[in-house]
Amino acid sequence: MRRLIQWSFGLMAGLLVTFAASSAFPAMAEEAGADQGQTEVRSGWIDENLGPGVARWVDENGNISDQPGTQGQTPEDGGEAGAEGENQGSQESQGAQEGQESQEAQESQEQVPAGRQIDPAKPMVALTFDDGPYAPVGNQIMDCLALYGGKATFFVVGSRVSAYQAELQRMVAEGHEIGNHTYDHKYITKLSGEQIQSQVNQCSDAVQAATGVRPTLFRPPGGYISSASLAHVQAPAIMWSIDTLDWKTRNAGKTVNAVMSRVRDGDIVLMHELYSQSGAAALEIIPRLVEAGYQLVTVSEMAAARGGAVSGGVYSHFYP
Numbered sequence: 313m314r315r316l317i318q319w320s321f322g323l324m325a326g327l328l329v330t331f332a333a334s335s336a337f338p339a340m341a342e343e344a345g346a347d348q349g350q351t352e353v354r355s356g357w358i359d360e361n362l363g364p365g366v367a368r369w370v371d372e373n374g375n376i377s378d379q380p381g382t383q384g385q386t387p388e389d390g391g392e393a394g395a396e397g398e399n400q401g402s403q404e405s406q407g408a409q410e411g412q413e414s415q416e417a418q419e420s421q422e423q424v425p426a427g428r429q430i431d432p433a434k435p436m437v438a439l440t441f442d443d444g445p446y447a448p449v450g451n452q453i454m455d456c457l458a459l460y461g462g463k464a465t466f467f468v469v470g471s472r473v474s475a476y477q478a479e480l481q482r483m484v485a486e487g488h489e490i491g492n493h494t495y496d497h498k499y500i501t502k503l504s505g506e507q508i509q510s511q512v513n514q515c516s517d518a519v520q521a522a523t524g525v526r527p528t529l530f531r532p533p534g535g536y537i538s539s540a541s542l543a544h545v546q547a548p549a550i551m552w553s554i555d556t557l558d559w560k561t562r563n564a565g566k567t568v569n570a571v572m573s574r575v576r577d578g579d580i581v582l583m584h585e586l587y588s589q590s591g592a593a594a595l596e597i598i599p600r601l602v603e604a605g606y607q608l609v610t611v612s613e614m615a616a617a618r619g620g621a622v623s624g625g626v627y628s629h630f631y632p
Contacts, residue, residue, distance in 0.1 A: 358376070428463075428487060428613075430613050430614075430616075432617040432618070434605070434607055435577035435606050435607065436577065436578065436614050437577075437578075437579050437580075437581060437601055437606045437607070437608060437609070438464075438579070438580045438608075438611045438613075438614045438630075439462075439464040439465070439583065439597070440464065440465045440466070440491075440531070440581060440611065441465070441466050441585040441594075442493055442582065442584050443467075443468075443469055443497065443584050443586050444467075444469070444472065444476070444585030444586065445466065445468050445472055445473065445475075445476035445479045445483075446472070447476050447478070448588070449585050449590065450466065450476075450479050451479060451482070452591045452595065453585070453591055453594045453595075453598075454482060454486060454488065456594065456599070457486075457488070457598060460598055462601075462607075462609075463486075463487050463489070463608060463609055464488050464608065464610065465488065465490075465491055465529070465550075465610045465611045465612075466483055466489070466491065466585060468491070468492075468515070469496070469515070470493075470495035470496070470511075470516075470518040470519070471495055471518075473521075474522070477523075481523055483523070484523045489529070489611060489612055489613075490525065490527050491527050491529040491530065491531055491611070492512055492515045492516055492527040492530045492547065493515065493530075493531050494512060494532075494533055495512075495515040495518070496511060498511050498533060499533055499534050499536045500533070500537070500545070501532075501538050502536075503541070505543070508541055512530065512544075512545055512546075512547075515527070528547060528548075529548055529612065529621075530548065530549055531549070531551070535552075537549055537551075542624050542626070543624065545623075545624075546623050548615075548621035548622060548623060548625050548626075548627060549626045549627070550580065550621075550627055551580070551626060552581065552582035552628055553579045553580050553581075554574065554575065554580070554582065556571060556581065556582060556583050556593075557570065558570075558584055558587060558589065558590045559587065561589075564589045564590075564593040564596070565593075567583065567589065567590060567593035568596050571593075572597065572600060572601075575601065575604075575606070576631070577606075577631065577632055579629055580614075580630070611627075614630045615627070615630055618630035618631075
């Protein structure tokens with residue numbers, strides 16, 4: 313009888329162990345599957361909507377870049393890095409960056425605009441981005457600009473401001489410039505004087521409410537202007553000398569070529585913040601311009617270095 317009881321207990325213990333193991337393995341398999349699902353993105357960006365400056369690149373092998381806003385590369389001495397155009401395919405991630413390069417990249421992202429010096433004798437370019445804000449693209453652009461010490465001007469549509477206040481606050485904090493692009497992207501040549509003032513004031517009010525800073529520059533939607541309409545804007549009208557046509561081509565490679573094939577000192581470059589292809593192009597344009605010796609400045613910085621801009625004036629470049 314004693315042997316029978318011992319045999320029964322042994323059998324029950326074995327069944328319990330077998331049941332516990334069979335229950336645990338599916339759970340572990342599910343957990344492993346969840347881990348693998350975290351890197352399903354290939355040759356694309358993740359974490360774009362989690363706040364300013366956190367967009368990260370995942371290469372074709374599922375490796376995630378440590379440095380936000382870069383495709384797994386850290387610039388060295390202002391050299392070329394960042395994204396290639398979409399027509400050129402994705403770059404392989406170089407993994408985690410350690411030591412001094414990583415520390416310098418982090419410090420560059422924490423830079424304070426105060427004390428920024430522009431050398432009027434050196435070539436400069438003003439990159440401008442219309443129709444935002446749009447954080448998934450805007451943050452990528454600002455991440456890359458932070459790595460290379462550049463600034464840009466973002467001409468925003470007022471009706472979009474409330475949805476992307478954190479992005480606008482980052483623009484101001486990092487020394488970028490916010491310009492007025494009307495409240496509803498209206499062509500001002502088709503509006504009355506009262507309607508123009510309403511469009512301009514509503515946009516400026518929205519930006520000021522979100523950031524504490526009021527725009528001082530204006531870009532007319534579509535580039536449509538007239539002396540009569542500008543009389544109601546009461547700000548310098550900023551046009552452009554290089555139109556990338558990025559809104560039309562939606563091709564990063566063509567956008568890069570539109571800039572690099574004819575850029576010169578004093579140019580104002582027109583791009584748009586709404587398109588992922590434009591963001592990818594900016595990630596290549598920015599380091600290439602810096603490598604070529606250009607200072608990446610805001611429109612107001614370039615205007616101040618090249619004679620200034622007055623209300624009612626129309627400016628498409630600031631050539632020396």
